[in-house]
Amino acid sequence: MPPESTLDSADLDWLTLDDGESVVWAGNPHESSMLPSVLMGLPLCLVLVGFAVIAEAYLSRENTQFVVTTDALYKKTGIFSRDVQRIDFEKVQNTSYSQGFFGTRFGYGDVDVSTAGGSGVEMRFGSVPDPKGVQELVNKRVKAGRPSDTETGESKGDVLDDILTELRAIRHAVEADANADDVGDIDSGDVDADDTEDAAGRGSAVTRRVSDDTFSDGR
Template identity: 55%
Template sequence: MSDADLDPADLEWLSLEDDEEIVWASGPDRRTLVPAFVVGIPLSIVLIGIVIIAGEYLRVTNTHYVVTTQALYKKTGVVSRDVKRIEHGKVQDISYSQSAVGNYFGYGTVEVSTAGGSGVELSFKSVPDPRAVQGRISDLVDRGGRGTSEEEPVDDVLAEILTELRAIREAVEESDVDATPDRTGDTRSSPDEPRSSR
């Protein structure tokens, strides 16, 4: 299932923020249904095969993965609905893996770990071209980590610190200029300060 295969009705579960846009949306590759058909067709004589095929088909077609400009989403469930969301700022690590069959057919799993989380928090299973998906998510996470509104206050604080340091430097330089020489030629800004030994 590629970006173009998704009908907007497939994403009716998704509620986006005002400035949030979809960058990539997909679901498990339909070729992952092949094992269910291989097992299910011979067993369809005793009706168990039909249940296996139908269950796997419903699972695959009701699983959606979405990457937006702000977060990652995974929606699963046939009768009930489970939606998981992870913001880009919480993403710590992104990796992908492919089995021998997945490598041959060009699909694999993208796994996302978060800061402070225990292990993999979100996985996009059986997605087409997992390396490209991992790269796209990495780019968004990296871009979100630089130049965001969260970092603007840090720049303001650094500017304030620089201004204060300049003021301190000017004050120190002025105190050196204001220091008066005594009879021995030593300069002291206060009579309480000890004379430097030569």
């Protein structure tokens, strides 16, 4: 079952969609993700610093939004400014999710997205409710956006056959070049120095043997 969206279209006035693109899921960090900041900020409220810690955590959560559409992933952050990041599904290489101590108990966690050619995590849906469900939804959309064997008209077996055919053609071309080089060496009379020395040595040995036989017959 896909995770339930926690945002509606009125909250997504910053989002610009392409033609035919629609929102599948939208959410922001879980309310309980503020708990660590609250626990740390309350004792500091006596010196007013705690109020700033809690306020920053609240504003950060309220201004962070995550969106999954039929075409891509979106992330909006920023309290006094706005930063929008988009990753198309065709670029997604890997996804994973994790939950910390509080996340395991309150049902939220991080969903990390890596892209092909990227270095490390390119986008993180931080502290989202039901991180496993969000990851499964992203994976489903990634698979839906990739062409199937039926759409491309080629199966894995067809691709392997094409690769083997190309390898055979390369092998035949290399062997033909090697044979042509051997014939060229013979026609041009190219002989290695070592071969010449061996031939000369064998000729000298034959000459000495003939001379010895002649000398023996004369005696």
